[in-house]
Amino acid sequence: MVHYKAPLRDIRFVLEDLLDVYSRYKKLPGFEETTPDLVNAVFEEAAKFSEEVLTPLNAVGDTEGCQLIDGEVKTPTGFKEAYQEFVAGGWPTMEQPVEFGGQGLPLSIGLVIREMIGTANWAWGMYPGLSHGATVTIFDHGTDQQKDIYLKPLISGEWTGTMCLTEAHCGTDLGLLKTKAEPNDDGSYRISGSKIFISAGEHDLAENIVHIVLARLPNAPEGTKGISLFIVPKFVPGDDGSPGERNGVSCGSLEHKMGIHGNATCVLNFDDATGYMLGEPNKGLRSMFTFMNVARLGTGIQGLAHTELAFQNSLSYAKDRLAMRSLTGPKNTDGPADPIIVHPDVRRMLLTQKAFAEGGRVLIYFAGTLVDTVDKSTDPAKREEAENLLGFLTPIIKAFLTETGSESANLGMQCFGGHGYINEWGMEQNARDARIATLYEGTTGIQSLDLLGRKVLGSRGKLLKPVTAQIIAFCKEHRWNRDMRPFVIPLWKSVKRWKSLTRRIGFSALRNKDQVGAASVDYLMYSGYVLLGFIWAKSAYVAQQKLSSETSTDKDFYQAKIQTAEFYFAKILPRTATLEATIKSGSKSLMAMSEDNFTHH
């Protein structure tokens, strides 16, 4: 069974030493009193809940899965009790607005809690996690009355929420969706259609479920311009807000899937269900973008979560398991063999996970501070700057961290040898659970087109420029620092190439748009490796400063930061060399073959 210990030390390093979040909070109205003492006390409790309540339920969720019995979904043993404890502890309210019962903490703090919960038990964490999308969408687009009715119970956790987008024939291409919404005389709508892949679409954890449904009005324009949003509650709230009549939405079946068995993935049938329009007619897809950005950040956390879980468990296995002798002579001379952590290739696998976990953590927490700024800054220029940067980083965080999350989960398994393939160790579950993350909330391919097509080329490089400028400024600042040169020189090169590759793709796309699709995934991964390079260079710099200060404690911790940075630059950043070559090779070799000639029967 997997074990998990929340990496509170590393979390503090990122928030305090690297991102200096508490100074930032002082400048944001409403966050001024978010102090390290307060936050660290919250983290201690979140760690305890994650480690003691959720981690033991991780394997239970996988083994039992969810069951559909007479239209009701039974979640795995212990899930409901854990959820009750979660609600009683006020956890769903942390980063929610005070006016609806929230505790008003910064999202950047909420993300840390979500990381702990998600690492301990991703499938469980999806139930409260999905509520977030519904909450944000109602908060941003709902009427006052809708906010009154829905936000308080969603934020308290008494109710949960879902997002109902996908249909059997369309997921990525939502313009094709068919679910209908027909107006009733009282201003409500009758919703009919079938949605698939609805996570937490039905369950026994909460007394009501609020579905946000994408549907078409009669005579709506075709395609994405004819989509509207509707609130469809499982139980229609009465005037007092308490759940009333059962609505015409039901769970038709549960998907059998590779992993995240503890979360119910539902086919939801809407049969003249009562719905209430959210936002303006035919502008539903635009309203979804608010939600999608948050959901994509959340999926990035999933990549981090599986990386962290793989790392912690494969690390302890590598210290325990004895096999063979070190190539440089026995290390565990009293034992029959050496622990496998002596072997360079096992270390390579461990350090890869460690570098992705710690580096990915920085990327996500940094994005959290951007959301804080977008939400709270009084300076419109800063808000716009943060929004642009967030828009740029979101597809990278989503796709890069889930791709490396899957890689890390598989490396974690690999460290266990054949035992990695066996359920009881939990590593194969972790790899199965991780695998969804590059698929849902927009595949890696879709994120890559969003990054390269919409964000980078669509802004004519405007969104990329501040990022490369900041990294280059960092490189310039430290180029004469002997300790920093091994990081700064290769980082600088990789950023220059990033810029020239972008120009190159931009030019070639003028003649042939397929050049964008051909380069997109490689470009996104290239971007991710450079960003992580920057993060590791900066981490090394901060650690060097800490080590050279006379009052330095935790020398081992900072030493390990520098060594992990060295590993990253030696073994991971060189992946950009291949990506550069494949990006340069263009689209020709992809597009030449006729569809029929793919078959080799």
Added chain:
Amino acid sequence: MVHYKAPLRDIRFVLEDLLDVYSRYKKLPGFEETTPDLVNAVFEEAAKFSEEVLTPLNAVGDTEGCQLIDGEVKTPTGFKEAYQEFVAGGWPTMEQPVEFGGQGLPLSIGLVIREMIGTANWAWGMYPGLSHGATVTIFDHGTDQQKDIYLKPLISGEWTGTMCLTEAHCGTDLGLLKTKAEPNDDGSYRISGSKIFISAGEHDLAENIVHIVLARLPNAPEGTKGISLFIVPKFVPGDDGSPGERNGVSCGSLEHKMGIHGNATCVLNFDDATGYMLGEPNKGLRSMFTFMNVARLGTGIQGLAHTELAFQNSLSYAKDRLAMRSLTGPKNTDGPADPIIVHPDVRRMLLTQKAFAEGGRVLIYFAGTLVDTVDKSTDPAKREEAENLLGFLTPIIKAFLTETGSESANLGMQCFGGHGYINEWGMEQNARDARIATLYEGTTGIQSLDLLGRKVLGSRGKLLKPVTAQIIAFCKEHRWNRDMRPFVIPLWKSVKRWKSLTRRIGFSALRNKDQVGAASVDYLMYSGYVLLGFIWAKSAYVAQQKLSSETSTDKDFYQAKIQTAEFYFAKILPRTATLEATIKSGSKSLMAMSEDNFTHH
């Protein structure tokens, strides 16, 4: 559910156009009458059996799995009937020696049949597949009496076999094994101990199971020099060879594992079981190498199998599924969206699978011809040459093709978007089934140490040289051929670097043996990419010849070969750039961190 069509056209291309096997057979005693007509008729029947009988059982095996009921293992519905049909059809006998009831076909032909069976249903194919190891080991090391008793029923398929190596505390490091063998007065032994991960260790397909067990004699030397081999039949054969008394070997439990659910992975308890020594005392491990090489080739086939299955299924999905429009304008103008095969990134995923499937096929079939030569050639120099080359290629085939097999299976899933994660499409099963292949029969790490440490450096480059020489000769021959230059020039460079990297590692290993472990996996992957580059360059050359001949038919097929080669050189071979850099970066960044400092809690 997955579909499968045996790629007979491509199989013929490899055997006839590329490897010219029928000319080779003419020179090998016993194989002279192996003609294309005969072989192609056998292939047609094998294809039919694989497609019609085994493919439909693939999902059944996954869903039902195996059950242990009162010590007996029940295989999934239909497995037993399929096995009976398999035995009745004479399939287990194909490449087996005539004197024990086999049909004496070349192993290179047997491997093709195994590929079809394994692609259709890997878990099922493991039952007869495991017999092969037991058969070969008895054939090579058994007494005449042992051969008389065991080989005929193993070869006919009436009995199956297993290899019992792993124990709970040791898999890679067999020197640590504890299973005991104590002599009886009648020359037999009492075997006691517990073995884990025994594939096909117990089942209901055959009337007897022959276990080949690694165990220690009393007072045997410690470590690998104290291991002997024993035949332990489930039912002890009487004098007439028919299965008699039930032996003291029983299945203690079945492992719950990520995939290959249709195959029973057993804990086998030996409780004073009667065993018969096979080969010489304390030389068991050496005798195992015969088996291991064949098993590793077989696992290489698994990589190919999952690649092929992923490719065929994701290709048809990509042609059917409609989503979004091509970036260069609508292609399916009458439909609501374009089939996703128009998108460059989908093509990238499909072509990656195609290039690995077709290239991997060549690598395996070529290794098959080497086994033929080792077994049958009358020329000792040729036998030695083939044996050396086979020893060099085996770890690459095992590790490279299973790593790319996992990658391909995951790309196949990715083409399906969210549907890839759902059981019913079969793609997530394929990814789960594929995942074991980099773990069992020696992990990728172990294969890499075998390649770099034992084979390349251990022979002081002797085993590498003929390979690089052959590729360079090919490059020189075609360097002025305009059509071949785009392949020959980058291939040549990559071979030169392969040689210089080898020297570099060799020198640095003189000072520090950890340099070998640090470089090994990257080196193995580098080797695999270069070999596949050679294969694709050669495939392109042969296809160009065919296309320029006046009688050319199948122009589309050959055109696709050239285009796939172009894809390989544009998008896959550049992976060597990263591997070169990471190899050069050495072991320092891997070994610097103290074990304690890995933790970041």
